[in-house]
Amino acid sequence: xxxxxxxxxxxxxxxxxxxxxxxxxxxxxxxxxxxxxxxxxxxxxxxxxxxxxxxxxxxxxxxxxxxxxxxxxxxxxxxxxxxxxxxxxxxxxxxxxxxxxxxxxxxxxxxxxxxxxxxxxxxxxxxx
Numbered sequence: 327x328x329x330x331x332x333x334x335x336x337x338x339x340x341x342x343x344x345x346x347x348x349x350x351x352x353x354x355x356x357x358x359x360x361x362x363x364x365x366x367x368x369x370x371x372x373x374x375x376x377x378x379x380x381x382x383x384x385x386x387x388x389x390x391x392x393x394x395x396x397x398x399x400x401x402x403x404x405x406x407x408x409x410x411x412x413x414x415x416x417x418x419x420x421x422x423x424x425x426x427x428x429x430x431x432x433x434x435x436x437x438x439x440x441x442x443x444x445x446x447x448x449x450x451x452x453x454x
Contacts, residue, residue, distance in 0.1 A: 329359045331402065331431040331440050338404035341367035341382065348372060354405045356382035358390055361397035366390045383417035387424065400429035402438075410434045418447040426450070 334357045342355030347370055354370040368385035383403060390398070401421065405411030412432045413421065421428055421443045428443040444450070 329363075329365060329400065331400070331429070331438070334359055334365070334400055334402035335404060335431055335433075335438055337365055337367050338382075338402040341369050342404045343369075345369035345382070346371045349374070349376070352406060354382040354403060354411060356386040356404075357402045358383075358386040358398060359400040360390060360395040361399050362395070364390075364395060366393070366395070381414060381417050383413045384420050387420055391424075396424060398425045398428055400431065403430070403432040405433055408436055412439075412446065413443075415447075418443060419451060422447050422450045 337357035338355045341357060342353050345353030345355060347353045349372050356368050358366045366386055366389055368382050368389055370382045372379040383401060403411055403413060410433060426444050429440060430443050430446060431438050431440045
């Protein structure tokens with residue numbers, strides 16, 4: 327079962343509404359499509375100690391792995407309307423760990439861009 331980028335992005339927007347972002351006021355939602363058709367959503371969660379905050383993308387991956395999923399087809403990321411929100415560097419590294427060809431859709435102004443994680447992170451860290 328394949329999910330469209332538009333459908334996945336709609337799930338990401340719904341997840342964004344559950345973000346906990348009292349400090350940055352920058353809510354982000356992510357929707358992760360597993361290879362088996364499961365869609366998991368997550369939102370960013372901030373903490374007063376900023377380094378303890380977690381991005382929506384990594385929250386989605388970690389929740390998926392905790393639920394037994396390790397094969398992923400696509401992820402969509404939605405931030406505040408009109409703002410471009412590609413995954414950050416840390417999220418890119420976590421995503422490429424599980425799916426080097428992962429399809430990534432993210433908000434870019436008033437539309438969205440679809441690419442792959444290996445295009446966003448061409449020189450990935452690989453453990454020897």
